[in-house]
Amino acid sequence: MDITEYIQLVFTDYTLRTITLGTAILGAVTGMLGSFAVLRKQSLLGDAISHAALPGIAIAFLITGAKDSNTLLIGALISGLIGTFWIRGIVSKTHLKSDTALGLILSLFFGFGMLLLTFIQKQPNANQAGLDKYLFGQAATLVESDVWTMAIVTGICLIVMLTFWKEFKILLFDKDYTKTLGFNTKIIDILITVFIVLAIVLGLQTVGVVLMSAMLLAPAAAARQWTNSLSVMVFLAAIFGASSGILGTAISASQNNLSTGPVIVLVAAVFVAFSFIFSPSRGLLFRQIRFIKNRRDLELHKTLTFMHHIAETHEDISHPHAIKLLNNFQGYTKNTLQKLVDKNYVQLNGNMWSLTKTGFETAANLYTKQSTKDE
Amino acid sequence: MNNHSVDKETPASTGKIAVKVDDLTVAYNYKPVLWDIDLEIPEGVLMAIVGPNGAGKSTLIKSILGILKPIAGSVSIYGKPYEKQRQLVAYVPQKGSVDWDFPTTALDVVMMGTYGSLGWIKRPGQKEKKASLEALEKVGMLSFKSRQISQLSGGQQQRIFLARALVQNASIYFMDEPFQGVDASTEIAIINILKALRKAGKTVIVVHHDLQTVPEYFDWVTFLNVKKIATGPVKDIFNDDNLTKTYGINYKVSIQE
Amino acid sequence: MSSAQLEIQLIACIVAVACAIPGTFLVLRKMAMISDAISHSILPGIVVGFFITQDLNSPLLILLAALTGIITVVLVEYIQKTGLVKEDTAIGLVFPALFSIGVILIAKNANDVHLDVDAVLLGELAFAPFDRLFINGTDVGPKSLWVVGTILLITITLLILFFKELKISTFDKGLAASLGLSPAIIHYGLMSVASVTTVGAFDAVGAILVVALMIAPAAAAYLLTTDLKKMLALAISFGIFSAILGYWVAHWLDASIAGSITTVLGFVFLMVYLFAPLKGIIAVMYREKQQRTEVSLLTFLLHLKNHDEVEERHVNHLNEHINWQKVRAKTVLDLALKNNMILIENNVVSLTKKGNDFTSKAIDYIITNEDAQIEDMKDDFFLFRG
Numbered sequence A: 001m002d003i004t005e006y007i008q009l010v011f012t013d014y015t016l017r018t019i020t021l022g023t024a025i026l027g028a029v030t031g032m033l034g035s036f037a038v039l040r041k042q043s044l045l046g047d048a049i050s051h052a053a054l055p056g057i058a059i060a061f062l063i064t065g066a067k068d069s070n071t072l073l074i075g076a077l078i079s080g081l082i083g084t085f086w087i088r089g090i091v092s093k094t095h096l097k098s099d100t101a102l103g104l105i106l107s108l109f110f111g112f113g114m115l116l117l118t119f120i121q122k123q124p125n126a127n128q129a130g131l132d133k134y135l136f137g138q139a140a141t142l143v144e145s146d147v148w149t150m151a152i153v154t155g156i157c158l159i160v161m162l163t164f165w166k167e168f169k170i171l172l173f174d175k176d177y178t179k180t181l182g183f184n185t186k187i188i189d190i191l192i193t194v195f196i197v198l199a200i201v202l203g204l205q206t207v208g209v210v211l212m213s214a215m216l217l218a219p220a221a222a223a224r225q226w227t228n229s230l231s232v233m234v235f236l237a238a239i240f241g242a243s244s245g246i247l248g249t250a251i252s253a254s255q256n257n258l259s260t261g262p263v264i265v266l267v268a269a270v271f272v273a274f275s276f277i278f279s280p281s282r283g284l285l286f287r288q289i290r291f292i293k294n295r296r297d298l299e300l301h302k303t304l305t306f307m308h309h310i311a312e313t314h315e316d317i318s319h320p321h322a323i324k325l326l327n328n329f330q331g332y333t334k335n336t337l338q339k340l341v342d343k344n345y346v347q348l349n350g351n352m353w354s355l356t357k358t359g360f361e362t363a364a365n366l367y368t369k370q371s372t373k374d375e
Numbered sequence B: 001m002n003n004h005s006v007d008k009e010t011p012a013s014t015g016k017i018a019v020k021v022d023d024l025t026v027a028y029n030y031k032p033v034l035w036d037i038d039l040e041i042p043e044g045v046l047m048a049i050v051g052p053n054g055a056g057k058s059t060l061i062k063s064i065l066g067i068l069k070p071i072a073g074s075v076s077i078y079g080k081p082y083e084k085q086r087q088l089v090a091y092v093p094q095k096g097s098v099d100w101d102f103p104t105t106a107l108d109v110v111m112m113g114t115y116g117s118l119g120w121i122k123r124p125g126q127k128e129k130k131a132s133l134e135a136l137e138k139v140g141m142l143s144f145k146s147r148q149i150s151q152l153s154g155g156q157q158q159r160i161f162l163a164r165a166l167v168q169n170a171s172i173y174f175m176d177e178p179f180q181g182v183d184a185s186t187e188i189a190i191i192n193i194l195k196a197l198r199k200a201g202k203t204v205i206v207v208h209h210d211l212q213t214v215p216e217y218f219d220w221v222t223f224l225n226v227k228k229i230a231t232g233p234v235k236d237i238f239n240d241d242n243l244t245k246t247y248g249i250n251y252k253v254s255i256q257e
Numbered sequence C: 001m002s003s004a005q006l007e008i009q010l011i012a013c014i015v016a017v018a019c020a021i022p023g024t025f026l027v028l029r030k031m032a033m034i035s036d037a038i039s040h041s042i043l044p045g046i047v048v049g050f051f052i053t054q055d056l057n058s059p060l061l062i063l064l065a066a067l068t069g070i071i072t073v074v075l076v077e078y079i080q081k082t083g084l085v086k087e088d089t090a091i092g093l094v095f096p097a098l099f100s101i102g103v104i105l106i107a108k109n110a111n112d113v114h115l116d117v118d119a120v121l122l123g124e125l126a127f128a129p130f131d132r133l134f135i136n137g138t139d140v141g142p143k144s145l146w147v148v149g150t151i152l153l154i155t156i157t158l159l160i161l162f163f164k165e166l167k168i169s170t171f172d173k174g175l176a177a178s179l180g181l182s183p184a185i186i187h188y189g190l191m192s193v194a195s196v197t198t199v200g201a202f203d204a205v206g207a208i209l210v211v212a213l214m215i216a217p218a219a220a221a222y223l224l225t226t227d228l229k230k231m232l233a234l235a236i237s238f239g240i241f242s243a244i245l246g247y248w249v250a251h252w253l254d255a256s257i258a259g260s261i262t263t264v265l266g267f268v269f270l271m272v273y274l275f276a277p278l279k280g281i282i283a284v285m286y287r288e289k290q291q292r293t294e295v296s297l298l299t300f301l302l303h304l305k306n307h308d309e310v311e312e313r314h315v316n317h318l319n320e321h322i323n324w325q326k327v328r329a330k331t332v333l334d335l336a337l338k339n340n341m342i343l344i345e346n347n348v349v350s351l352t353k354k355g356n357d358f359t360s361k362a363i364d365y366i367i368t369n370e371d372a373q374i375e376d377m378k379d380d381f382f383l384f385r386g
Helices: A005-012 A014-039 A046-065 A069-093 A096-123 A146-163 A167-174 A177-178 A185-224 A229-254 A260-278 A284-312 A334-342 A357-374 B057-064 B106-118 B126-138 B154-166 B184-199 B211-217 B239-248 B251-256 C003-026 C032-053 C057-082 C087-107 C117-124 C123-129 C145-159 C165-169 C173-178 C184-207 C207-222 C228-253 C257-275 C281-306 C315-320 C326-338 C353-367 C373-378
Strands: A344-350 A352-355 B019-030 B029-041 B045-051 B072-077 B089-092 B172-176 B201-205 B221-226 B227-233 C132-136 C140-141 C340-346 C350-351
Touching: A005 A014, A005 C032, A014 A046, A014 A146, A014 A167, A014 A185, A014 A229, A014 A260, A014 C123, A046 A069, A046 A096, A069 A096, A069 A146, A069 A185, A069 B227, A069 C281, A096 A260, A096 C032, A096 C207, A096 C257, A146 A167, A146 A185, A167 A177, A167 A229, A167 B106, A177 A185, A177 B089, A177 B106, A177 B221, A185 A229, A185 A260, A185 C145, A229 A260, A260 C087, A284 A334, A284 A352, A284 A357, A284 B045, A334 A344, A352 A357, A357 C373, B019 B201, B019 C281, B029 B057, B029 B072, B029 B201, B029 B221, B029 B227, B029 C281, B045 B057, B045 B184, B057 B172, B057 B201, B089 B154, B106 B126, B106 B154, B126 B154, B126 B251, B154 B172, B154 C003, B172 B184, B172 B227, B184 B201, B184 C132, B201 C140, B221 B239, B227 B239, C003 C032, C003 C140, C003 C145, C003 C165, C003 C184, C003 C207, C003 C228, C003 C257, C032 C057, C032 C087, C032 C184, C032 C207, C057 C087, C057 C184, C117 C207, C123 C140, C123 C257, C132 C145, C140 C145, C145 C165, C145 C184, C165 C173, C165 C184, C173 C184, C184 C257, C207 C257, C228 C257, C257 C281, C281 C326, C281 C350, C315 C373, C350 C353
Parallel strands: B045 B201, B045 B221, B089 B172, B172 B201
Antiparallel strands: A344 A352, B019 B029, B019 B072, B221 B227, C132 C140, C340 C350
């Protein structure tokens, strides 16, 4: 199947269209809110919340007996929020560290959820099938009404985020200062937390409990590498998230036996890896290149300074010296000498070199600059 | 509310009391850090708060600003409770208290100073931007306005924080160690701005570490070590006696160096 | 109780102990979430190992999978070092990616691999007794019993051999390095043990529940003691207790054994969290309330000592000036009276000699930062004893 065919299919095939739309919206909203989570240094909170949502799903099913995903999501939301606030309670009231609290809530809630799920499976109730999908997610089970729910929640998120943009931003940057300006930081804080939990819960059906945290983190971590502006970062994270959703769906649809969730996560991981390496300002590649360039400059400067030392002893700065003199000096290579010639700092004449006037001055300047730095 | 105690610390300039702290006691996890502090800061002074590490200097500022909740005592700004006088007060936190890798620019950080007067939801507009640019100019950072904040030096970051407070156009400024980790030229720039603020009739309160520079920079000083040791004009009370009381026996020697 | 039931409980207990030991150190070293990362990212290692060995209990598979665990740790640390993202983001990025690779590998080879992602994540202890180990044709017990038993034996041996090193490097990295113990070797050693344990245990209790068995007993023990040896012992006991009780709860509910063990663990932790004598939430809240009164009392006494003016010492001043609510002011006043710290004459409060001495001493202690001594002082002055 080629690409044009696939694109046609996306528009004509109900299931594929629903899934593509669903994963795209999901990616966008998690990317957006994930940026806040990452900047608040709460990256792993998402992992804990998604696991903590599981018992809520099971209990909602036990109470209502309904498989309607909206009812189950409300259960997930409540238990996710309980988990979140319990984590805060543990961290603030005991000496346990935040990572222990996260790990505790994550594993204990999940284990309890598993107990309930296996208990439900043994019940004589025909409706039970399909709760498993919340473990690993099954994008294929998305229906139009799910996509509507996602779209509505995303819309609300967007409105709230745009309305309180200024407040979110200042809280993320400097909480104490925000307080002194007279803002109620607790309200802003709870608002952000509730929306993060909401986004996570929304994604459970599609990518599942286990992989949900990656949807939150990966687009945001990738986006951070390309920009130094919060608004651009949030926007880019939404784009990266949505693209991961669309691409992931396409890849998994084009092959047999490929579940959508893991593929989406891997696509997002590729975005991250690409951004880490190739981002022009922060990326590892350019950083390495700059590092090498700096080292070369340093070698060049060292050679030049050394020549300057020799030249200083003569009244005529352009007095020629033998290249041999440089051989024992570690900064010197044929390469650096050639570069110095290229820069017109040095003139070569057979086996002899001499400093030019510019070369001498540059070297002298280097020297004074370095000595002031040493102070 | 109550004007029962008029002490000797009557200010030189205007006679008004800018900040009044009554019987303030603060405890972290119920471990006491500030004990029964009574403090009156006259309007128009440039005051240093000095004391050893762990003396509660930052805590004092933070509890005056309502960031920390004291277990006893009250704070008033120009005779009214702090909550009602917030717009008169600006705060410069310690540079290390925020994540400088945050994706934002210098101008953006300075603009945050306008958020308080804007209130909820309303966005900063041209007026706020103009004020922020002016504040950046005052601290000599105008050419860095679009710089990402992580690409600024320590001294430049401190100037940005100062500009953010300036843009609030407050009457009272609280600063937590503004000279910590800054270069010499920034230190001079900052102290000149502080002196200009005092000239304009503002009150400036600074948590300060470097005892040598106290007489040169400040005209008022508070010695603090869990309790208030002394407060008053530098020329009257900045002496070996108070230093010894605050820092312990051997402090005299090291300050004369 | 049938022999199969006994074997299941035995396996569960051994897993619990094998997890509690590295778990205790992970909790103390603030690395609990690393165990979560490892438990997920070993999946591709398990799958590849299974392709090669076709046996979930093969030692080679366990080593391969444990290697993936180490790779995770190294990768996380590498990303942290680049400074491109904040520390915990690195963990959150690495393990979902590796886990996804594992899931996809399983899905693509569903026909060859009799591995079920559910089983990897959740384990199925109930089937463990059916996969038996035969030596020379004799049945020597369930294979997984041998696997986790061996792992436990290695863990205990390492613990005894390197207890001192582990202890020092956990509490004081700098000291460990200056004593010539390499913190890096101990760090990676601990990570290796955690990885091997996770792999060995995933078969029985599943990957995520390994995390519960590592963290929950250690966290509960942490709230009960500050002594490392006691903490280890407590964590192990909590683990064993939850394993056995969990098994019977599962038996009774006819539900997942692993899920039920975790639920019991959760219950144990909740109980300790609420009722631990010193660090439990109720004790903390009670102490905070008591300390608030004590600090208030001291503040009040100090205030009296600081101020000679009559209006500052008037009874009404407590409410009006120190800004306390009426209730607390009354409590403080009563307490001070009861301890003979103050005298009230014509509604003006003044310190007694005892109160004066007490306050001077308190100021001394607080300023010299030795507040532990205040506790002794309280005894000296019979505070709170009426």
